[in-house]
Amino acid sequence: MYKAVVIGTSHGGLEALKLILPQLEKGFPLAVIVVLHIGDHNNDVFIRILNGLCSLPVKEAESNEAILPGHIYFAPPNYHLLVEDDLTFSLSTDEKLNYSRPSIDILFESAAWAYKRKLIAVILSGANSDGAHGMKTVKSFGGKTVIQNPCHAISPTMPRFALKIARPEIRLDLENIAGKLIELAYSKGAGH
Amino acid sequence: MSAYNDSNADLLTIELNLLLEGIFLKYGYDFRNYSKAHIRRRVLTRLGLSNIGTVSELQGKVLSDPDFFRDFLADLSINVTEMFRDPEFYRSFRENIVPKLKTYTYFKVWHAGCATGEEVYSLAILLQEEGLLDRCQFYATDFNRKVLEIAKEGVYQKADMELYERNYRLSGGKGKLSDYYSSMYGSVMLNKELSSRIVFADHNLVTDGVFAEVNLVMCRNVLIYFDKILQNKVLNLLSESLVPTGFLCLGTKESLKFSMVENQFITLDDQQKIFKKKLNV
Numbered sequence: 001m002y003k004a005v006v007i008g009t010s011h012g013g014l015e016a017l018k019l020i021l022p023q024l025e026k027g028f029p030l031a032v033i034v035v036l037h038i039g040d041h042n043n044d045v046f047i048r049i050l051n052g053l054c055s056l057p058v059k060e061a062e063s064n065e066a067i068l069p070g071h072i073y074f075a076p077p078n079y080h081l082l083v084e085d086d087l088t089f090s091l092s093t094d095e096k097l098n099y100s101r102p103s104i105d106i107l108f109e110s111a112a113w114a115y116k117r118k119l120i121a122v123i124l125s126g127a128n129s130d131g132a133h134g135m136k137t138v139k140s141f142g143g144k145t146v147i148q149n150p151c152h153a154i155s156p157t158m159p160r161f162a163l164k165i166a167r168p169e170i171r172l173d174l175e176n177i178a179g180k181l182i183e184l185a186y187s188k189g190a191g192h
Numbered sequence: 193m194s195a196y197n198d199s200n201a202d203l204l205t206i207e208l209n210l211l212l213e214g215i216f217l218k219y220g221y222d223f224r225n226y227s228k229a230h231i232r233r234r235v236l237t238r239l240g241l242s243n244i245g246t247v248s249e250l251q252g253k254v255l256s257d258p259d260f261f262r263d264f265l266a267d268l269s270i271n272v273t274e275m276f277r278d279p280e281f282y283r284s285f286r287e288n289i290v291p292k293l294k295t296y297t298y299f300k301v302w303h304a305g306c307a308t309g310e311e312v313y314s315l316a317i318l319l320q321e322e323g324l325l326d327r328c329q330f331y332a333t334d335f336n337r338k339v340l341e342i343a344k345e346g347v348y349q350k351a352d353m354e355l356y357e358r359n360y361r362l363s364g365g366k367g368k369l370s371d372y373y374s375s376m377y378g379s380v381m382l383n384k385e386l387s388s389r390i391v392f393a394d395h396n397l398v399t400d401g402v403f404a405e406v407n408l409v410m411c412r413n414v415l416i417y418f419d420k421i422l423q424n425k426v427l428n429l430l431s432e433s434l435v436p437t438g439f440l441c442l443g444t445k446e447s448l449k450f451s452m453v454e455n456q457f458i459t460l461d462d463q464q465k466i467f468k469k470k471l472n473v
Contacts, residue, residue: 063416063445064423076445079416082229085205090227091416091445095272110229116198141198 002144002184003118004067004083005030006111008104008134010037012125012154014046016174020124021072022053023178030120030185032072033061033083033111035102037126040078047074061089075102082110098130108134117142120184122177123168124148126158135166144184146170148177195246196236207247208232211254218255221335222398223268225422234267262338269336270417274355275310275348275369277412278444279362282318284464286364289408289439290322298327300406302433304397305414306332309343310356313372314363315410316386321366325389331404333395344392346382353380397426402433409434413443427453431469440467 009016013036024032038046043060050058054072061073067087075081079091080102097103108121108131121138123131125148139145145168150156152173162168172180196204208231212224223231235247244250254261276282293299301319306312312332319325334340348356353369360369373380395403397414409430415423430440431453440457442465448454457467 062447064420079445082227082233084227084229090229092227092230093270093272093413093416093443094230106233110233113201113229113232116201 001118001188002030002120003069004111004115005032005120005122005181005185006108006138007032007034007122007124008108008126008131008158009035009124010100010126010128010130010155010158012127013037015154016124016148017050018053019174020178020181021050021058022055024054024056024072024181026055027070028056028182028185029069030181031067031069032056033067033075033081033107034073035075035081035104035107035131037100037102037128037130038077043074043077061091063089063091065089075107077102080106082106083114084110085114087114098128100128100130104131105134109137112138112141112143115141115143119143120146120181121168122146122148122181123159123162124174124177125153125155127155128157129161129165131158132161132165135162135168139166139168144169146172146177146180149173204232204247207251208235211235211247211251214251214255215261219258219261220399221265221396225398225419226268227417227419230417231268238264238267265336266338269307269334269339270305270414271307271336271339273307273310273413274352274359276314276356276359276363276365277311278464279359279364281412281441281444281464281466282314282363284461284466285315285318285441286322288460288466290318290324292439293319293324293327293407294322296327296407298329299408300329300404301331301408301410302403302406303330303332304395304403304409304411304430306334306340306343306392307336308339308348309346309392310348311410311412312343312390313346313382313386314360316390317360317365317369317372318363320386325386328389330390331393331406332390333393333403335394335396335398337394340392340394344387346384346387347379348382350375350378350380397429398422402429404433405435406433406438407435408439408441410441412441413446415446416443424452427451431456431473434469436469436471436473438469440469441465442467
């Protein structure tokens with residue numbers, strides 16, 4: 001059984017997330033952890049918007065917080081978000097990676113170490129290359145890798161880089177991603 | 193990504209623990225309660241950069257070569273900061289703390305974990321503008337001597353000043369940031385009068401005791417690198433360093449919630465994490 005979904009996205013991401021996250025219904029058995037590049041602005045507004053739309057609780061990830069299934073967590077702006085092996089969060093103010101803080105690569109890599117094959121990584125619309133190497137790590141640990149079809153993404157750069165570098169297994173149009181996550185979440189496929 | 197993958201992840205965890213234990217035994221620096229994900233990331237990056245195959249090999253070099261260790265220490269410490277990082281914090285500081293400080297004829301400030309000093313000078317500028325710098329004894333400490341040297345110099349990249357100027361304006365700065373530095377080639381040098389009240393010193397929050405009794409402690413974005421146990425220990429140390437009614441300023445993503453010192457403080461600004469120690473603790 002999978003335990004978590006990590007999602008990385010930047011430009012076009014909020015639109016994509018507004019479509020995907022509300023489709024995950026109460027009882028969804030995985031934790032959902034998101035890096036959305038929004039610059040230094042604070043997260044409050046869109047977390048409030050998403051909380052209005054989603055049946056799962058949406059919140060900003062906190063230092064040392066235990067990661068729970070059925071919750072949606074966002075990286076705070078201007079901090080990297082990492083998953084610890086004991087499935088808690090930690091934050092860091094380290095250098096930007098790929099001009100980004102939070103960096104998708106840093107989330108994905110730490111999550112790959114923590115969840116190993118019980119992880120699903122998703123790259124959506126975005127305007128830079130962040131996340132591609134992290135996705136490659138997730139794949140090398142046996143996790144499932146999904147990208148939004150670059151042809152239909154508002155900003156195709158991010159899924160395109162991920163496609164090239166990580167060779168993800170699954171490529172889907174935006175409207176089919178939530179369905180796939182639900183299918184994977186309830187499959188017996190991963191993990192031992 | 194080096195010699196480590198899914199199949200030997202457990203081995204990596206063991207080697208990392210041995211490395212941290214070795215560093216503690218040999219050099220006295222204690223990273224054993226740091227965020228493991230952070231340490232792993234830094235160590236794997238170092239393996240790649242120095243072309244070292246395994247953490248065990250790295251451990252051999254670290255333990256036998258003090259110069260190599262000093263460089264490696266910089267990898268493990270947190271050195272990224274900016275002037276007036278989180279401008280809203282400085283705004284709140286002016287509003288919530290400055291009026292109280294103005295009632296003192298003399299006070300002490302301790303900036304714990306000051307890294308390369310950008311935030312030390314930011315606070316010094318703020319205190320200067322409020323007419324408080326002359327009344328202040330300012331201690332700025334870090335365990336990493338390399339970054340302390342940089343902090344002491346007060347010389348920074350010119351390229352960063354655009355961001356710092358913007359932060360300064362948003363922070364409620366009363367003049368221009370350029371009033372406080374002189375430019376030379378690609379660098380800027382902060383005015384020496386700012387550091388006239390600042391003592392830079394070597395202090396390790398994890399292994400050393402109370403540094404001084406002070407009216408204000410700044411310790412921002414240091415606790416996020418620690419596990420719960422170490423966070424508690426360090427918060428306790430910071431609280432013990434404060435006089436009754438002294439101020440504690442943490443990073444915006446740090447908190448006293450669920451810590452053992454939570455009930456020793458009242459919250460002045462929940463967003464900007466400004467706390468005041470109770471009178472009777």
